[in-house]
Amino acid sequence: EQIRKVNFLLHKDTVRFNDNGDPLSGYDIIAWDWSGPKWNFRVIGSSMWPPVQLDINKTKIRWHGKDNQVPESVCSSDCLEGHQRVISGFYHCCFECVPCEAGSFLNKS
Secondary structure: OOOOOEEEOOOOOOEEEEEOOOOOOOOOEEEEEEEEEEEEEEEEEEEOOOEEEEOOHHOOOOOOOHOOOOOOOOOOOOOEEEEEEEEEEOOOOOOOEEEOOOOOOOOOO
């Protein structure tokens, strides 16, 4: 209820919200670019409405891996045979693979 009353100036633009609490203006999507000791922000896309429109220029995203390759999630990789998943952290998709207890087995039928 209170967010509908909010309005403020941000970099010379007024930010306001409608009756649903949605902002009344679009915004830029930025990426932090760190090269050595300096930090820069680069615009890689934007969001506008109405109607809702999301535009991201994937060629402007710099991945910090070999040859700018998109990193691969290792949070959900399979465990080796003889190991079991043990949840690590808050999310059930993040786990560690630990050796199974001696004398235990998995009935796959």
